[in-house]
Amino acid sequence: MLKEKRQPFMTPVEIVRIIASAIGIKASNKQLDTFAFKYDQPYTLASSLFKESISVPLSKFINKDFSKKLEAKFESMMREYIELVNSTPMDGITRVETEAILTRWILDTIAVEFNLFMGKVIEGPNYLMRNNLHPNGITQGFDWLSSNVEWWDSFLKFIPKEKRHRFKLWKSNDELPKLSNITNIPDYLPNSEVEGHEWEKIKVVILAARFIDNLQRNYANIYPEKLVNVAVLSLSQVEQYIWHLKSKNQDWLKPLGEQGLEIDYIFYKKGENKELSDAGRKQCSKTLIDELEVSTFKHSKFNMGYWLNWYRARWHALNGELKEANSHFKVTFEKALFFAGPSMPEIIKEALSIASSLKPTPDKAFIKRLKNSAILFGIDIPLHKEDKSQLEVNRFDSVVEDWELKLYEATFHKHFPPALQFNVTSSNASQRIGPLLGAFEQSIKPNFRSPNKKIVVGDTWGKHMPQIVYFSWMNQVEAVAQLINKGVNVNALSDSNESALLFSILQMDVLDHGSSMDDTLFKLISSIRHREDVVNTKTSKKELLPLVCAVDTGRPAVVAKIIEMGANVNFRGNTDKTSALFSALSRIGMIKRPDVSKALIKNHPLNNELLDTIRRHSNGLMGATLDEVKRNYEKYLQDPMFKNITDSGHNLIVDRIKEFMTLGNMREIAKLLINAGSDANAGHKTRINGFTPLMLAAELDEVELFEAMVQKNGDPLITAEHPETGNPIDSKYVAFAHQSNKVLRYLASQQERA
Template identity: 30%
Template sequence: MKNTYPNFVEIIKFTALTFDLQPKCMKELDDLEGNVVVDPHKVNYLFDTGIKGRFEHLVGKDIGGLLSNKFRLILDDYISLVSKVDVSGLRREQVISPLVECFLISHILSIFDLPFMSQLKATPSFILTCERSAVVEILEWLSKTNPQSIKAMTKEDRDLVLAWRKGQYIPSSSSLSRLIDNDLHRTYILIACSLERLKKFEYGKALVVSTRSRLLGLKPKAISFVTAASNLQSHLKPRLDKFGRDICIVQDKLRRTKAKSPEDKIATDFSLKHLEKGYSCDELPNSSYFVHHHRARWHVYCGNLDQANVEYEKTINLAALMAGEEQRGILKEAKAVAACLNSPDKVFLKKIRWIEQIFRYDIESVERAEPSNKFTDTIEDWELDLWKQSFYGLFPKDGFFPGCDYPEITLRTGFISMTDEDSRITIDLKNPNKKVWLGLNKQKKTHQLIWFSEKGDVDSVKALLDAGASVDVKSDVDETPLIFALQAMNLSEKFGPIDASLFKLISNHPHKAESINSRTQKKRMTALSLAVRTGKLWVVQKVLSMGADVHQLSGSDRQTALNLAMKSIALLKDIEKVIKVQREPDDSDIAVDSFRRETSGLFGADLENNRKVRNAFLNEFNLYGDDHMLQWHENLKKHSSVRELIDIARELIFAGSDPNAEHETPLKGYTPLMLAAENDEKELFEMMIQYGGDPFKSFFQPLMRRNLDSYEIMSLWRQKRAWDAA
């Protein structure tokens, strides 16, 4: 059975068929169109391969880029619609009609607003007609305005074009590529062909007629899709009334925070069975996710998480393309349950994260460019603990049925907590790569070298390395001995003495590239970013010589090492300005995720809850308090200098770091070159331009509501400094 909403792979496939794009990924589109959940990177790949790449191949990069951007916007708007609007109780055929009228028509009309469409020099309505072929209309128009458009050289080609003109065939995209040289003319015919194919689909003719009527002002603007869906759902009331008592019972008695009696368990079980019977005989059409969801809760309150997990998976498979905003809460509950199983359901958790990412409920944890089915390419270990921690917040013990066992939840911390027993661990030089158990309940195991590196025990680390211990080992959150050695010199966090001895020892041992560029989970620390945070040129040079990747993003706010160096210069030169900028609001998802990571998930796993807490703290308590910045500033003054930081930036530029690399926060699209302009770093600004920096590259300034390039940034900041000085 198809989902109520068409899924996103179906949308891509439908677009490819309508325009005859003939993508190489068509088999993948066929295979995946029935899947409820698809890796968002796979959706992006299918769009880029099946639509963007094909449009650019068929009509050139300029026009193809405009068309593909338009269709990407349509897809994104559709994803947003599906993520918010509940259509439960409705069948697909009931949803398609209002989707066409209330959503799709306005987007099709916007295609005719693209710049190249103005060159038709005639109203687009002449091809939006069901009386005649759009292909015939556009070919007649081209024959009058551009008679040399079609180059039919052979008799077969001339016969083919004649058949087009008579409306006997719809031109294929490959024929258009072969017979029409002009990208613009090919585009017009391609759009006309898509309209003809569209008419062959169900609802296609109605779509064309309605679009034409709206374009000519003959039809009023449609009501919103939300209103249309709600109007359709209102007709379900007589059916729902029959089950109203059961619906009220399960909704009330299975509330997460409601204290329950022994009788509640029996009553809710009876009502759920009655509702299950109702949807199985289609008396309650397309509402089964509601029953599965409450049956899942029922199992949770019985202490049976395994069966609850099965029901949550059924719920999400049904709700993901039906339940709208309600699925956010369902996903949170399902994550907590799947994570708390004796053996966490990693396959299901991965699917949940894909849904959250594709619907923009959360952002990806593990940055990647390619689709992947590996759990570790979607979820980090610390997130699993966060979801476990959220369990009793979502399902308080008071809400369980009396006499049922509470699930035992074992948490693994993302750091090694030292106990008296841990501190007495001695090295085993006969087995230098041996692992040791740590923590209060011996719940964590790590390499000896990792443990003694974190402790900063240089003598033990040297003894292990001399005994043959591998320097390329990692902790379970991807910390390496090199990262621990650099942390001992980290000026942004260090409040005690700075010690370079461990780094000097470890960095003299050859490292594998994977180890050099290992990035920790949660805070995303890398060796190169930590080297920059030492404020020491020789440390940065050493890490670069070991093979560090200058393009790698690091930190919870995802920035390049060069960007970090530029920020360090600004911090040392003008601490007051940096603190002022730091206080400016940034409500982006990356900024909120950074807060979640930096606070170790103290305020829960949910992005929106972290956003609320973060904003409240920023407004009331200046969370990113000045103390941290002031301490970093003092450490830089004591252990580094502006000159040395400039030399670090120069070294990174020499090594190939990109002056045009765009960053997400605190200003989306800001680059290291823009930072050089803002801080009037003439030497670095000129050097960056010499190494490929683009001074005319711009970003959108939200307060000024316009784009600014590096020269404008430099001018504005110079004016501001002069004004402040006056």
């Protein structure tokens, strides 16, 4: 792609390509060339290509520790970079103006990472503070090796003559080392007794020198001829430079902005344009958009096409022409990527509402692209799909779920209110937002002639479900019994994947103060043979799983029955992706330490996982994307009454667990799950990333359960990540930190036996 046609911001894959090329390993992956300038990218692509193209070769051939640190640095780089992309509109700026400074920031960042590794890990040379005695990095590196590796000079004497000649070429700047050259240095003396870790240190010293020399050799337009004490460029300086460029373009940007404001006024200030009819608004706005097209054409080199197409897309949406609007939103989306800055989230949200509202079917291919970009730009998070192959991960339903489609569709009137539309003929159908309300028990009667009949319930919006599911939800045991006698299909699911079995379990849910706590319905439903896939089906939005819900009844008999019916004990449920064993141990913790549990719940960070939980449980009332949910939730938290109600609800959960669950029953449930094969080493994303059921048992000093898990292949040496330091921590560390003396004594006894 010609530089003039590239967006002013680089894609993450283009950044990977620059890093790989500068280090000297670009040729190993053609995908870098293929995807570097494709602005519509899967959110995982850059990270996977960095690992494949850079991390794996460096780990295998150079130095594992450096590879790991460089990969972590890349991830933090991308987080900062995407924040800049999100916050900075590039109207009036071209790639020609940004290429050099962005490349300089990328290379400076990697150079610093090399240097940090040199100084902190191997106490190697400081290539960024080179003195004039060293004409290049290789010379500095070889001098350092001579001074700090006692056998290096002897090594140079005994290697073959042609190898010494190659080193001279490197030092004279006549040749840059290839990765394969550096990798093969230990083979120059096949019978060398030097240990592998020594060679890793040497290879990374030479690779870093090669990187520095490459900057002077192939990036002369960015770096001075002699790279001595060059100041490192920060991303904030890049931002300042961009705003400096923008200040030069105000003369033509300002009139365009005024034209846009005039269109916005006609679109969205209907109440202030009472002299204009809807037909007049329609024609006037179309004329203004045509005039804007002429103005943007005069400045075509600045790629302002996204702005024009956005107005055309909105015009068609307000005119009820959703297919045309969708077509224009596709062009808008493609032109706005890595260009539109803070407008990008709004473009994505409006486009999602249009693409999801198309009849007879939503534009799923476009919706998937939009969701991928929403994740990349930090306004949404990926779905958690455990045990999925790469092919399955790329499927539509691994990126977007059915409930999200309905939620996006429900936001259409938020973005394009009926009152502002040119033709007031748009559907007034109820939007699937907020709670499902209705006079259920009074208005719906069972149809025993058609036991498998599906019904639509709700006044606020309609939910489709089989009768057996509905009457189980309502806990109408007699109606359910008669439907069973009529041969009803107990495996039938609602449009949200709810089953009669699930609702029978939820009647005993300790966490729900509105539950009946009656097991009559469960005994009735569970007496009928179920398909295993139904027993293991999660609801589509709240991700309720029968086995995990059974744990929250606090009744061992219920858990045992669900396992007997074919539950997979390692499937995860709820929006926090919890295994049944981890959930059982968590409840034990709440019983043993209620005050600690209340404090942990109250002080839970407002992270993406919690925001997603709020979104799923509020059914769109808090917003359709995570940035909206966060903004709305934080606003509500400013209200003392809302905060008090929220805190009271959290305290009530812990109080009910203490009232209706017993340590004996929860320990019995945990043993049932352990004996059924529940994975004690399964990592969970809690306040400590990678925390396992075994670690939680260590924290709670549940030595009997801890021992039972170890006997079933629970591994005390598996580590999680400390939330503050990032250091690995194992079960012994957890037990020591929480003074779990019984578990510590058990671990000591096992060590003595070993």
